[in-house]
Amino acid sequence: MRRRPELRNHQHELHQFKLRLxxxxxxxxxxxSTLIIRFYFLQVVRYEHYHTxxxxxxxxxxxxxxxxxxxxxxNGTTIAHNFFVYALEITPSKVDDLEKTIADIxxxxxxxxxxxxxxxxxxxxxxxxxxxxxxxHLNEVEAAKFAANRFRFPGVDIKSRLFRHYPNEKLGAxxxxxxxxxxxxxxxxxxxxxxxxNYKGSDHIGKSGIEQYYEKTLHxxxxxxxVEINAEGKAVRVLSSxxxxxxNNLTLSIDLELQAIAEKGFGESRGALVAIQPKTGEVLAxxxxxxxxxxxxxxxxxxxxWRRLNESEDKPLINRPLRGxxxxxxxxxxxxALAGLEAGKRLPPYxxxxxxxxxxxxxxxxxxxxxxxxxxxxxxxxxxxVSCDTFFYGLAIELGIEKLANFVRxxxxxEKSGIDIGGxxxxxxxxxxxxxxxxxxxWYVGETVIVGIGQGYTLVTPMQLAYATAVLANKGTAMKPxxxxxxxxxxxxxxxxxxPVLTEQIVLSDSNLEIVKKAMIDVTLPxxxxxxxxxxxxxxxxxxxxxxxxxxxxxxxxYNEKSINARHRDHALFIAxxxxxxxxxxxxxxxxxxxxxGSAAGPIVRQxxxxxxxGKKPLASDSKLLPSPTPVEEMHHD
Numbered sequence: 001m002r003r004r005p006e007l008r009n010h011q012h013e014l015h016q017f018k019l020r021l022x023x024x025x026x027x028x029x030x031x032x033s034t035l036i037i038r039f040y041f042l043q044v045v046r047y048e049h050y051h052t053x054x055x056x057x058x059x060x061x062x063x064x065x066x067x068x069x070x071x072x073x074x075n076g077t078t079i080a081h082n083f084f085v086y087a088l089e090i091t092p093s094k095v096d097d098l099e100k101t102i103a104d105i106x107x108x109x110x111x112x113x114x115x116x117x118x119x120x121x122x123x124x125x126x127x128x129x130x131x132x133x134x135x136x137h138l139n140e141v142e143a144a145k146f147a148a149n150r151f152r153f154p155g156v157d158i159k160s161r162l163f164r165h166y167p168n169e170k171l172g173a174x175x176x177x178x179x180x181x182x183x184x185x186x187x188x189x190x191x192x193x194x195x196x197x198n199y200k201g202s203d204h205i206g207k208s209g210i211e212q213y214y215e216k217t218l219h220x221x222x223x224x225x226x227v228e229i230n231a232e233g234k235a236v237r238v239l240s241s242x243x244x245x246x247x248n249n250l251t252l253s254i255d256l257e258l259q260a261i262a263e264k265g266f267g268e269s270r271g272a273l274v275a276i277q278p279k280t281g282e283v284l285a286x287x288x289x290x291x292x293x294x295x296x297x298x299x300x301x302x303x304x305x306w307r308r309l310n311e312s313e314d315k316p317l318i319n320r321p322l323r324g325x326x327x328x329x330x331x332x333x334x335x336x337a338l339a340g341l342e343a344g345k346r347l348p349p350y351x352x353x354x355x356x357x358x359x360x361x362x363x364x365x366x367x368x369x370x371x372x373x374x375x376x377x378x379x380x381x382x383x384x385x386v387s388c389d390t391f392f393y394g395l396a397i398e399l400g401i402e403k404l405a406n407f408v409r410x411x412x413x414x415e416k417s418g419i420d421i422g423g424x425x426x427x428x429x430x431x432x433x434x435x436x437x438x439x440x441x442x443w444y445v446g447e448t449v450i451v452g453i454g455q456g457y458t459l460v461t462p463m464q465l466a467y468a469t470a471v472l473a474n475k476g477t478a479m480k481p482x483x484x485x486x487x488x489x490x491x492x493x494x495x496x497x498x499x500p501v502l503t504e505q506i507v508l509s510d511s512n513l514e515i516v517k518k519a520m521i522d523v524t525l526p527x528x529x530x531x532x533x534x535x536x537x538x539x540x541x542x543x544x545x546x547x548x549x550x551x552x553x554x555x556x557x558x559y560n561e562k563s564i565n566a567r568h569r570d571h572a573l574f575i576a577x578x579x580x581x582x583x584x585x586x587x588x589x590x591x592x593x594x595x596x597x598g599s600a601a602g603p604i605v606r607q608x609x610x611x612x613x614x615g616k617k618p619l620a621s622d623s624k625l626l627p628s629p630t631p632v633e634e635m636h637h638d
Contacts, residue, residue: 060227062130063201066220067162069247071176071210073256074282074485080166080176080211086138087161088146089131092123094155101153102134108149109142111135118181118300122203131157136299164204164298170291172259174319175252175421175483177209178294180301198222207297208319210250210483213421217487220247251486253282261611261618262287265604270592272320274466275608278577278586280500281470281479283419285608286463288320313567321466322424325459326590329546330387331575332408332454334516335468337380339407340395341512348515351379358393360445367393367449370547384519385528387545389453396452401443404451405431410506411468412478413460418503419481427464430457455549465575465588473542473577473586475513476506517542521580530574530598533606539613540580543605545598546573569593572600578609585612 071080088109095101102119105111111134119134138146143158150156164179182190182205190196190205193216199205200222206212223244228237262273266289273287290312296305309317318324340346356374357366369375369389375382383391396404409415414429428434430451432443450456463481471478480501487496520542524534529545548571572594577586587605594600610616 062225062227064223064225064241064244065201065203066222066244067246068164068179068204068220069218069490070249071218071252072249073252073254073259075255075257076251077256078167079172079252079254079256080164082162083165084160085136085163086140086143087133087159088135088138089133089157089159090119091131091155091157101156105134105146105153105156108146109135109138114300114302131159133161136161136163166294168256169293169295171263172254172256172286173209173291173294174288174321175209175254175259175286176294177211177213177421178207178297179204179211180207180297181205200224204298208423209421210252214250214484218247218250221245246490249488249490250484251488252483253277253280253284253485254286254483255284255612258608258611259285259287262604262608263289263291265607265618266591269594269600270314270320271590271594271601272324272462273587273589273604273608274321274462275585275587275612276466276470276481278470278474278583279477279479281481282485282500283481283483284585284612286321286483288318288324290314290316292316319421319423320590321462322419322421323461324590325425325427325461326571326573327456327458327548328454328460328465329548329571329573330389330454331465331544331546331573331588332458332460333387333392333452334384334472334520334544334575335408335411335413336392336395336399336404336452336454337384337519338472338508338512338516339399339404341380341515342407342509343399343403345398346380346391346395348379348381351377351382352391352394354378354388354390356390358390358449360397360449365446367446381515381519381522384516384544385522387529392452393449394452396448397445401448401451402431404448405429408468410478410504411471412464413458413468415464417463417467417481419463420483424463425461427461428457428459454546462588462590465573465590466586469575469577469588470586471506472513472516473583475510476508477502478504478506517580520544520576524576530602533574533576533598533602537578537606537609539578539609541576541578541606541609542580542583543574543576543602545596545602546575547571547596548573550593567593570595572596572598574598574601574605576602576605576609578613585609 068082070078070082072078088105090098090101092098102111102116115135119132122132138158146158166173166176166178181203182199186205187196190199195216198219198221202219202222206215206218211218221244223242225241226239228239258275262275262285266287269289271289273285275284276282277284292309354369354374354376356372357368359366367389370387374390375386375388378386378388378391380391382388405414409429414427416424416426430447435441435443435457447456451458467481480503482498482501485498487498488494521540522528523530523543523545524537524541525531528534530543533543534541550568550570570593572591573589575588577583587608589601589605591600591604607618610618
């Protein structure tokens, strides 16, 4: 049976169609509205943001490193400067196969593994279109050889680059310090100092010495070029540029000729010397022996040289004047004597009978003098002149450790001098509080006894010893030691002179100062422990010898230098200032394991003073500028 066809409801279908069309139209309207709103948001509301991003994709800022400032001594002699070298450089964006290109280049010019390692490290933090050195310091033959084959290496060029150079090599190396490639620690420091942006394009930074301390002054201000980049990431044209501003030049107080004489005076010995102008605090010489060649570090030191320097038993990289700490020995005695005089202890004509030893009350222990049978009747002047230990043992006890420490601290012992160079050690001026904190032990009276002769826990740096001597020479007026005397703006030519800084004015009795001064003058006269140092000087010298133990010896055991390992022998110390009427130079010197201060360190100080005060240079033919010490001076062991 056939079914009858259903009648279609056209009216209903038309309604459904219109409804669907309306919904679809509404959806389309919403979609277009969303697009229009989004377009408006992106192109109107966020226009500046996306315009900047687009420009950054099209334009790249290429930094231009500034020229580093020059360092000279007080007479204008160059200590650190820049010079142009040939450098072989690769622009990675212009090279199709970097590994193959480097391999092919190495067939023409020697490329070491360290060169490749350095190149890859630099590549990680530079733009693809910037050139990166693969090899520096090409000689003329190498440069010519590559130039003839230049057509084979697109993206590789020979360029002239400024390179840091220390023309005096080892001379004064610890003063100038050196620069080296920027590492992660340097980057952290730059971030903390908020100057990282000023180091874009710079590969090097000061690592030690003046180069490090005055890094911000020497570095300058980085310039830039705005370079248009195409879709392939290659530079098309330079849109704008700003030239870098060169770093400032520094003038140091150092006299390089004086420095050379002092360094040569040490010969093969290890040690340190610091010379200061008492009235200004200007450091005239700062010697650390042995020394090193800072040029080794500029391009990145090789493994062989690093091991040689870092593993050497002589520690040439340590800045001994600032970092080396030593017992002051008898060079401490003038300051102990002055402490006693200022406290009203042992004022003239007070004297003692020295039998060759000192004992504490109710004790059988003897603190021996360097002279076994003693010095007889000794007052404060003679005690300094002949370096009588017994006199200072007793004086230290009378003063007490706290009063003694508080007084000598004014002369800079136990504190950093504040010199404008990094890494300074504060030394050690022991007190009962320090010992309780350090060892959880009480202070014993016997420890005060040996502090009186500069032994025991007491430790000083050569810088502290020179500073203290300068303050003594300047009658209690303490001037802050400094190395930089002037900063020159290379752009404007303006010179800023560094003014001397008064750190303290110690109130001292003129009569007490005169007593100590006379005693120190007597040290360099017949009968003194350094009479041969003052022999025929032509000017008056105030000085004090010192011998500091490296290892202890038993109570009744006699010191025998020849039977002791060379590196365990006593250190030789010497402090001096001259001319005594109006001092213009104060010096402290130490010769490690040198034995006796007068015979080992004294002659070096005399040579430095002869040049500074008289313009007299030691002759190369002179094996000894000074007469040999007398038997009494030679046996002296203070």
